[in-house]
Structure formats: C-alpha cells, structure tokens
Amino acid sequence: MMQKVKIGVIGCGQISGKYLKNCTQTFDNILEVVACADLMPELARQRAEEYGIPKVCSVEELLADPDIEMVLNLTAPAAHAAINMQALHAGKHVYTEKPFALNREDADRVIALAEEKGLLVGCAPDTFLGGGLQTCRKLIDEGWIGTPYAASGLILMGHPSSGLHPNFQNFLRLGGDPLLDMGPYYMTALVSMLGPVRRVAGSAATLHHEVTIMNPKSPRFGDSVPVEAPMNVTALLEFESGVLGSLQAAKESFGYTPRLEIYGTEGILYAPDPNFFGGKIAVKQHSGEVKEFPCSHGFTDESRGIGLADMAGALRAGRTHRANGMLARHVLDIMLGVIDSANTGRHIAMQTSCERPTPLPLGLKYNRLEL
Template identity: 50%
Template sequence: MEKVKVGIIGTGTISGIYLEAPKKFSILDIVAVADIDKERAREKAAEYQVEKVYTVEEMLADPEIEMIINLTIPKAHMQVTMDALEAGKHVFVEKPLTIEVEEGRKVLELAEKKGLRVGCAPDTFLGGSLQTCRKLIDDGWIGQPVAATGFMLGAGPEGWHPNPDFYYQKGGGPMFDMGPYYITAMIHLLGPIKRVTGSVQISFPERTVTRAEDYGRKIPVETPTHVTGILDFESGAVGTLITSFDVKGGTSLPCMEIYGTLGTLSVPDPNNFGGTITIRRAGKNQFTEVPLAYGYSENSRGVGAADMAHAIRSGRPHRASGHLALQVLETMHAIHESSQAGKHMEIQHACERPASFPVGFSQDRQDLFDK
C-alpha cells in the first residue's frame, strides 16, 4: 500500500513517540516537522532523520504532504487543524480535539465540507489490552454489560511536574487531563453515551508545590479537582467515572471494571496500550488472568494515525475518529455543566462505536488494519 506522507506540527516532548511511529507502522512516512521554536524542530529532525524543517505555512503549502499530525498545545489545536484542513490536509490531532465543544463542531463541519478526515488521540484503545477486552465482551465472556466503573485518583501533579500550574486553570483538572483515556475506552467497550450527570468540587482553594526546585510556591485553583460523572450509555449500561487530584493517601481501587450478567472484567489502565487483564465469571471464586490476543501492547502512540492513513487509502472509516473525540469532549464538559446546573445533560453529538481489530493484529500483521 502506498505510504502516506506526513508532516508533524509541534515538536515538544510528546513528538518523540510519534516520530518513532514509522518504525512500527509502515504506511507512515514523516517527511517534515514544524514548530514555533525552529531550533527545537531542527533538533528533532536531526534526531529522527526527518528531511525537512518547515514553518507551519511552508508545511501547509507543500503539496506532497497529505496528512498533518497536530501536536501543538491544546489551545492551538483548533486553529492549526482548521488551517490544515483549509490547505487540503487530513489531520490527526493530540487530545483534546479542541478546548470547547463548539470549536470541535466547526472542525468536523469543515472536514466534511472539504472531504477530509480528522482523527484524534487517545489511541490507547487500539492497543493490545483494550482490544482483548473488547473481544472478551463481544464474545460474551461476561454476558450483557450492565455497568462500568473507572477511577483515576491521585494527589495532583504539584509534587512532580516542572510546570503544574495549568492543571489548575480553566481547561485543566483531572477530568480534562485523564478523562479522555477513560471515556474513550468506555465508548470502545460499551458504545456511545446518551446522557451524563456530574458532581464536582474544588477541594482545596490553593495547592502547594512540593517539588524540590519550586518548593512552597502556591498555586491558585480555578477548576474542579474532584470530578464524579455518571454515564448513561445507549446500550443501557451505566458507568461511574471518578477523577481526582485530591486523594492524598493513595487508593486500592481498580482502574476500570466492566460488570456483566455473567461476570466481571478487570480492565488495565486505559492510559496504556498493555497491562494485565483479569476476569471472574459468575460462580467462580477468583479472578483469572487472560492473555493478550493482540500486539501493540508497548507504547504505540501513532497507531491511530496509522489506522487513519490506511483508511485514507482503503476508503473505510477510521477508528480514532473526530466524531468519537467530540463525543468524549462533550461528555467531559457536560459532567461539569451538570454539576453547575443540577440536572442531567443529554449528549448531542453522536458517534459510532469504533470497529475492533481482528485477532492477531500486530506489527507483523499490519495487513489486518483493513480487515
């Protein structure tokens, strides 16, 4: 299959794993990078042997480049994606799709008008662990799913992150930071969401940095730091998702569990591509481990972009779609809005449950992208 020539805009920390993607995904050919810091772009290009270092304008004007991977900061996602679409490029963007829901709608409307594709991270649901979980559910190992729980509970980033302030500003918080992994995984496993209810709070009005280099500095908190959402799925299942920066003593709760009429599935951390899967069927006394039936269990960021590239060539829908990402974004906003308004929030943007991969999908079986 003919390679898709790709340009990357944004060469910050996350760019490294994407620049390694052609080693794992033969359809991707990264031919250029661009960044507001041109020296940083040159360094990345040299490190990963990328031929061209462009300005954004030069990249969007290059007719050879078919697809842009947008790795800019979140507040720049909309404008860079819109500019790329206007230039006739397909776009795969790091999470979130945009900051605001209405911005996301405009992106997808322009893509549809131009006949172009938009994809979006996270793509961890395409990794070995969550694909195996999907097959277990689809094959009936736990019966009909009736409920799910997800927990992302921690003490906050001020103890380790070099610049933690943005986590406590508008657009930050634990739900917008980690919620995309959990909600995307739940839609992948259970299908689209129809309604949410939320309860949120700011537990501490300020945070104290405990990292040695900046010890004692105070950070004012502007966004909820403990967020609980109830998710009603179109399938009838009900999910509970709690994300928090306020759990100081740790937790023994699982990352995610799916409860069915015939058993319980323990799902690994949806922020990762691999992890241990266990299942306990009705009548059994303990959970037992299930081996992975798919590859890409290591850090495989870029698999979503590769899947989109294959879809461009074959004409099928891609899995980590902009529509999926927009429902995830709307869900996160709606959880916060529900708490403020004191009522259920109906999810307006529809999406399809992403197609699963065939068993055996791996680096050695990339032909299965399109099966």
C-alpha cells in the same frame, strides 16, 4: 504495499518523542514524517535530529508544503482546534492529541470543515486500539461476562507540584484537569466497549485552589500557581444500551491509582489501565473463580500513533478509521456534559452519538493494521 502517507508534525514537546519514535520505526510501513514545526524552533530541530526528520520549518511553511498530506497536531489543548482548522483550510487531513477541543462549538467547526472539504479528522487517545482493551472488547462481545449492565472507573493523581514539566501550569487549567486530561482514556475505552452515551450527570469540586511549587530544581520553586479548573470530578453515565457507568477523576491526592471494571450478568471484567496499551486482564466468573486472559491482539507496548497509522491506512484503503473525529466529538460531549451538569444540577442529554469503532482483526502481523 500501500503508498506511505507523508506527515508533518506541529508541536514538538514531551509527548512528541513517543509519537515520533513509533511513526518513524513501528509504523514506518505506512507513515513518513517529513517535517516538524514548533513555536520554539530549537525543540523542532532537536526532534528532527533525534528521529531523522529531513525538514524543520514554521507552521506556515509546513501547512504550505504540497507533499504533506496529513498533520499530526501535538500542541497544547488550548491550541488544538485552531491548528486543526488551519490544517484543514490548507487541505491537509489532521490527527490531533486529546482533547479534541475545549468547547463544543470549536469541535463542531472542525467536523463541519472536514466534511465540507472531504478530509479526515482523527484524535487521540488511541490506547483503545492496544492489545489490552481490544482483548476486553473481544471478551465482552463473546459473552464472557454475559450482558453488561454497569461499569466503573477510577483515576486518582496528585497535583503537578514539582513544576518540572515545562508547561505544568496547563495541567491546572481546563484541558489539563483530570476530566479532560485523563478522562478521554476512560471515556473512549468505555464507548469502544459499550457504545455511545445517552445522558450524563456530574459533580465537581476543588480542594486546593492554588499549588505551591515545592521542588527546588524547578525554576518556579516557591511560587504559588492558581488552580483554574475542577480537580475532583464524579461522572455518572447512562449509555444508549442501558448500561450505567461512573467515573471518579481527581488530581488532589498522590501517586497514580487507575481502575476500570465492567459488570455483567455472568461476570466482572477487570480491564487494564486505559492510559496504556497492554496490562493485566481478568474475569471474575459466576462461580467466583477469577480467570486471567492473555492479550488476543498485538500492540501491547507503548504504541502511541497507532490511531494515526490506522487513519493513514484508512485514507489509502477508503475505509473508516477508528480513532475518528465523531468518536472524539462524542467523548468531548460526554465530558463537557458532566461539567455542565455539575454547574446546573441537572442531567445533560448528549448532543452527539457515534458508532462503536470496528475492532482490529485478529492475527495481524507486526506493525500491520490490515490483514
């Protein structure tokens, strides 16, 4: 049995509950959460009591703790790179929520410092490790749709006009915009299935330049809040394999409409929502028959943190972890390239590439990522 990796969590907002539940229950065979910190200490104390975490402290105290090997960074997007750098300077491996950074320069600094210090860097999303997308990867690799030649994704959402999220205004800025907020799920899924991207093009627009908070339960009810990032983005992707892809991402409408499809010479793969770990999987075959497939892999329920657990296992086993920094850096490069293209009217060549993550083995036992 592998020795557990001691984890310190920085950032105890809404998303931390899902991570901490899985880190302390599903993946407790490899992870041990020993401390948590937040700029609002009461949030850290609440999470510590809820999940039995023994230590609540400041960020500085957490980073100075010699027992903590790995930091889980769940802060707001604008703070990701700075916290990652602090953790690395403190000699800690770090796994961060997406996006990896808000610009290429910060992302490169994180990667360079990690390499210099011999430390691991990981990044969400890890939904591509769920049973749904792992099954899709298996179907593609086994030739169920022939040779892939195109892909398309769709994510339509509404503005966060309820104002109930404590940091709702972040969803109107770069990092909370549809491309950098929801795009990582789709881009990471596509790269994991089809490989890296060679160049991109994009267009971006904003229909509403401010949002009025309409929910009377919100403390900001009636306030008008400016929209600071594009809320309607179309991305065109040219993969190194020759596959062509597109993604429409918007927060200008209502509800939640996701779609991801891969087109091949012998069939069409209807993939599940990349924001989740399971879901319906089907292939439309050359004959016109639509065949549904059960998940070939586990982790089909809410499994946020599987990337962190895989990184901890990789640290102990001396292998490459799957939700790694180079994958996250390439996904960021893709998304920023789309924005650059929208601003310049030109195709943008990628500055980075990456390896397709190794698929998870079949037949894993519950909560295990190694055979």
